[in-house]
Amino acid sequence: MKQQVIPSWALHRRLYEWVLGFAATPMAPVVLFCIAFVEAFMPFVPPDALLIPMCLEKRKKSALFAAISVVGSVAGAMVGFFVIASLVAGGTEWIFGKEQIEAVVAEFGVRGQLWVFVAALTPIPFFALTTAAGIAELNFWLFLTACLVGRSLRYGIEAGIVCWIGERAKIFIEKWFNLITILVCVLAAFVWWLI
Numbered sequence: 001m002k003q004q005v006i007p008s009w010a011l012h013r014r015l016y017e018w019v020l021g022f023a024a025t026p027m028a029p030v031v032l033f034c035i036a037f038v039e040a041f042m043p044f045v046p047p048d049a050l051l052i053p054m055c056l057e058k059r060k061k062s063a064l065f066a067a068i069s070v071v072g073s074v075a076g077a078m079v080g081f082f083v084i085a086s087l088v089a090g091g092t093e094w095i096f097g098k099e100q101i102e103a104v105v106a107e108f109g110v111r112g113q114l115w116v117f118v119a120a121l122t123p124i125p126f127f128a129l130t131t132a133a134g135i136a137e138l139n140f141w142l143f144l145t146a147c148l149v150g151r152s153l154r155y156g157i158e159a160g161i162v163c164w165i166g167e168r169a170k171i172f173i174e175k176w177f178n179l180i181t182i183l184v185c186v187l188a189a190f191v192w193w194l195i
Contacts, residue, residue, distance in 0.1 A: 015045050016045065016049050019031075019035065019045050019049045019050050020049065020050070020053055022050060023050060023053035023054050023056075023057055024053075024057050028050065028054050028057075029054075029064075029065070029068050031050060032047055032050050032051060032054060032065060032068050032069060032072065033068050033069075033071065033072040034072065035047045035049075035050055035072070036068070036069045036070075036071075036072030036073040036076065037072040037073070037075055037076035037079075038076060039073065039076065039126065039127065040072075040073045040074070040075075040076025040077040040079070040080055040126055040127060040130055041076050041077065041079045041080030041083070041084050041127050041130055041131065042080075042084070042127050043125065043127060044127075046123075047069045047072065047073065047155070048155075048158060051065055051066065051069050051155060051158060051159060052158060052162050052169065055158075055159050055162040055163055056162055056166065056167065056169065059162075059163045059166065062159040062160065062162060062163040063156075063159060065159060066152075066155040066156050066158070066159035066160075069151070069155040070148070070151045070152050070155055070156075073120075073126070073147070073151045073155075074144070074147045074148055074151060076130075077120075077126070077130040077143075077147045077151075078144075079130075080127055080130030080131045080133075080134060081130050081131070081133055081134040081138075081140070081143060082134060084127075084130070084131045084134065085130075085131050085132075085133070085134025085135045086134070088131060088135070089134075089135050101135070104132060104135070104136060105135070105136040105137075107136075108132065108133060108136030108138050109136065112133055112136055112138040112139075112142070112143070113138065113139075113142040113143065113145070113146040114146075115129055115132075115133075116129050116130070116133050116138070116143055116146040116147060116150070117146040117147075117149065117150040118150070119150070120146060120147050120149070120150025120151045120153075120154065121150040121151075121153055121154050122154075130143075130147070
């Protein structure tokens with residue numbers, strides 16, 4: 001199969017390819033944990049980019065790889081909740097305005113665990129919601145439960161599908177990655193704009 005040339009503008013694809021390079025190495029589980037950890041409190045490559053090829057490489061270990069992703073992501077979410085939220089809490093009023101922050105805190109008081117769950121399960125930037133939950137002082141146990149359930153569903157379903165479908169999943173990802181990434185980003189920006 002001919003190697004596809006990656007356009008220079010596709011930095012997300014280059015980062016994806018770099019992460020993919022770890023999939024068949026002995027360090028892959030450690031790298032997967034680290035990526036899941038970091039992605040939960042700052043913008044980074046989602047662990048899915050490594051989880052899926054690892055599951056393809058060793059399909060019988062798919063559940064283990066999903067568990068590694070969940071543990072890393074939930075641990076990183078706690079960093080976002082406690083550390084990052086405390087670092088940015090003072091500057092958020094200056095950046096967004098007191099009224100906007102009060103509205104977010106009020107919304108998190110009513111549906112905060114739902115927002116965290118949705119972000120844990122979907123492509124919505126998880127790091128933003130872990131930090132917002134900390135700033136809004138969402139109940140920690142509700143936060144932890146939403147993270148654990150949402151991330152377990154997301155990574156468990158992905159690992160299960162890849163284990164079940166196999167190589168066809170990788171072919172689909174290779175063919176449609178750029179378009180899907182762009183569409184998801186546009187959709188996320190549109191939803192963010194609506195909110």
